[in-house]
Amino acid sequence: MSHHTISVRGLSFAYPDGTQALDGVSFEIGHGEAIAVVGANGAGKSTLLLHLNGLLTPVQGTVDIGGIPVAKDTLPDIRRTVGMVFQDPDDQLFMPTVAEDVGFGPLNLGLPPEVVGARVAQALARVGAEHLAERPPYRLSGGEKRAVAIATVLAMEPSILVMDEPSSGLDPQARRRLLGLLEGFEHTRIIATHDLDLAAQLCERTIVMGAGRVLADRPTADVFRDDELLAAGGLERPLGMLACPVCGAGTPPAGA
Amino acid sequence: MSSVATGLSALDRLDRLARLESPVHRVDPRAKVITTGVYIVCVVSHGKYDLLGLLPFAIFPVVLATEGGLPLGFLGRLLLVVSPFALIMGAFNPLFDREIVAQFGPWSVTGGWVSYASIVLRFLLTAGAALVLTATTGFTGICLALEKLKVPDVLVTQLLLLFRYIFVLGDEAGRMGQARRLRSFGRRGMGWRIYGQMLGQLLLRAFARAQRIYLAMKSRGFDGRVRVAQRLHFRTADLVFTLAWSAAFVVFRLVDVPLEVGRLVTGLSG
Numbered sequence: 001m002s003h004h005t006i007s008v009r010g011l012s013f014a015y016p017d018g019t020q021a022l023d024g025v026s027f028e029i030g031h032g033e034a035i036a037v038v039g040a041n042g043a044g045k046s047t048l049l050l051h052l053n054g055l056l057t058p059v060q061g062t063v064d065i066g067g068i069p070v071a072k073d074t075l076p077d078i079r080r081t082v083g084m085v086f087q088d089p090d091d092q093l094f095m096p097t098v099a100e101d102v103g104f105g106p107l108n109l110g111l112p113p114e115v116v117g118a119r120v121a122q123a124l125a126r127v128g129a130e131h132l133a134e135r136p137p138y139r140l141s142g143g144e145k146r147a148v149a150i151a152t153v154l155a156m157e158p159s160i161l162v163m164d165e166p167s168s169g170l171d172p173q174a175r176r177r178l179l180g181l182l183e184g185f186e187h188t189r190i191i192a193t194h195d196l197d198l199a200a201q202l203c204e205r206t207i208v209m210g211a212g213r214v215l216a217d218r219p220t221a222d223v224f225r226d227d228e229l230l231a232a233g234g235l236e237r238p239l240g241m242l243a244c245p246v247c248g249a250g251t252p253p254a255g256a
Numbered sequence: 257m258s259s260v261a262t263g264l265s266a267l268d269r270l271d272r273l274a275r276l277e278s279p280v281h282r283v284d285p286r287a288k289v290i291t292t293g294v295y296i297v298c299v300v301s302h303g304k305y306d307l308l309g310l311l312p313f314a315i316f317p318v319v320l321a322t323e324g325g326l327p328l329g330f331l332g333r334l335l336l337v338v339s340p341f342a343l344i345m346g347a348f349n350p351l352f353d354r355e356i357v358a359q360f361g362p363w364s365v366t367g368g369w370v371s372y373a374s375i376v377l378r379f380l381l382t383a384g385a386a387l388v389l390t391a392t393t394g395f396t397g398i399c400l401a402l403e404k405l406k407v408p409d410v411l412v413t414q415l416l417l418l419f420r421y422i423f424v425l426g427d428e429a430g431r432m433g434q435a436r437r438l439r440s441f442g443r444r445g446m447g448w449r450i451y452g453q454m455l456g457q458l459l460l461r462a463f464a465r466a467q468r469i470y471l472a473m474k475s476r477g478f479d480g481r482v483r484v485a486q487r488l489h490f491r492t493a494d495l496v497f498t499l500a501w502s503a504a505f506v507v508f509r510l511v512d513v514p515l516e517v518g519r520l521v522t523g524l525s526g
Binding site: 050053055076079080083084086088090091092094095096097100104105107108109134136137138139152153156 | 268271275395396399416417419420421423424465468469471472473474475476477478479482483484
C-alpha cells in the first residue's frame with residue numbers, strides 16, 4: 001500500500017456558526033499526482049485542505065491517506081506523511097530563526113539533533129535558502145519567506161505536499177522560481193490556488209469547487225477550455241490560454 | 257502609531273546587536289541571566305535612602321556594554337525613553353517626606369528627594385543591565401537560558417512567540433493606523449471611540465492569527481513543548497563570570513564601598 005495516495009469520500013463539514021463549507025466532496029488522488037484545487041473565494045478550498053491532515057474533523061464522510069483513515073490515533077503518522085504549507089508564511093514561521101523553524105518539525109518527530117541538523121541543511125538547500133539559516137523570519141522578503149515555509153515542511157520528509165495559495169503575493173520572478181521548485185518535486189501535490197496559470201503548468205488534473213461541492217474533476221487542459229464550467233466556478237481561462245490582447249496572436253501553449 | 261514603529265525598530269536593533277562577536281557575547285546565556293538576576297536583587301534590595309552605595313553597581317552594565325562593543329548612545333536613548341515610568345513612580349516622595357537629612361550651605365536636602373533619587377538611580381541601573389543583557393544575549397538566547405534553567409515551558413513558549421509576533425502585530429497596527437489617517441480629515445475620524453474600536457479589531461485579528469499559527473504548529477507535530485536544537489556549553493569561564501560578578505554585587509550590597517573608600521582616603525591624609 002502506497003503512502004502517497006489520498007482518498008476522500010462523502011466529506012461534509014460545517015463551521016460552528018452554521019456555514020456549510022463542504023457538502024459531499026469525494027475524489028481519489030494517486031501516487032505522485034499533482035492536483036490543482038480551484039474555485040471562487042469561499043468555495044471551500046482551504047477547508048478541504050485542513051481536512052487532509054486532520055486539522056479539521058469531518059462532520060460526515062472519511063479521509064484516507066495511504067489507506068490509513070485520518071482519525072485521532074493516526075494523527076502523528078498522518079501529519080508526518082502530509083506536509084502542509086499555509087497561505088501566509090508569517091503563520092507558518094513562528095520560531096526565532098529560520099534554522100530553528102525548519103528544525104521544529106523534525107525535533108517534534110523525536111529525531112536526534114545530528115539528524116535534525118542534516119535535515120535542516122538539506123531542506124534549506126532544496127529551496128535555495130541556505131544563506132538564510134540564521135536570519136529571523138520577520139526580516140525576510142515575501143519570496144524568501146515562502147521558500148523557507150516550504151523548507152519547514154520538506155524537513156519532515158512528507159510523501160504528500162498540500163499547499164494553500166503558494167504563489168500569492170510573490171513578484172513574477174519569485175513566482176517563476178517557486179514554479180521551478182514545485183515542478184521538481186516528486187511528491188504527491190495538492191495545490192489550492194487562484195493562479196490558474198500555475199495550475200495549468202504544474203497540475204495534470206484539476207478539481208473545480210463551488211459552494212462546498214466538486215463541480216468538476218478532470219484533466220487540467222480540459223477544465224480550462226470549458227468556459228461554462230469556469231463561469232460556474234467563478235473562474236476565467238488562464239492568461240496563458242488567452243489570445244494576446246496587444247498583437248492579437250493566437251493561443252500560446254499553456255504556461256508559456 | 258509611529259511611536260509603535262519606533263519602539264519596534266529599537267527592539268529589532270537591540271536583537272541585531274546580540275549577533276555581534278565579543279567576549280561578552282560569547283558568555284553562556286545562562287551565566288548572563290543568572291548574574292543579571294543577582295545584580296537586580298542586590299540593587300533593588302538597597303535601603304530607601306541609599307544613594308552613594310548604589311554607585312558602584314554602575315560598573316556592571318558599563319563594563320559589559322563597552323566590552324561587548326555596544327553603542328552607548330543608543331542604549332542611553334533607550335533608557336531615557338523608558339525612564340518616565342520611574343520618574344513618575346517616585347514623583348510624590350519629595351512632597352510627602354520633607355524631613356531634612358543633609359545641609360549643603362544654604363541648600364537643605366529632604367529625605368523625599370534622596371529617596372526619589374534612589375528610586376530613579378535603581379531604575380536606571382536595573383533597566384540598563386536588562387538592556388545590556390538583551391543586547392549581548394538576544395531575546396532567543398535569554399529564552400533558551402530560561403528553558404535550561406527549568407522555567408516552565410509554557411512561559412518560555414509565550415516569550416518566544418511574543419517576540420516573534422510583536423513585529424507582525426506592530427506592522428498590522430501600523431497599517432490600520434495609516435488606513436485611518438488616510439480617510440480622516442482634521443479631527444474627524446481621529447477620536448478615542450474609533451481608537452477603541454481599532455484596538456478591538458486588532459485583538460480579533462490577533463485571535464484569528466493565533467488560531468492559524470496553532471494549526472501550522474500542530475501540522476508539524478507540536479505537542480505543547482517547543483524544542484530548540486541549539487545546545488549550550490557552560491564552560492569554566494562562564495562559571496567564573498557568574499561567581500566573580502555575583503560576589504562583587506554581594507560585596508557592593510553589604511559594604512558601602514564609597515563610604516569605605518572615603519574613610520580610607522581621609523584616614524590616610526589625616
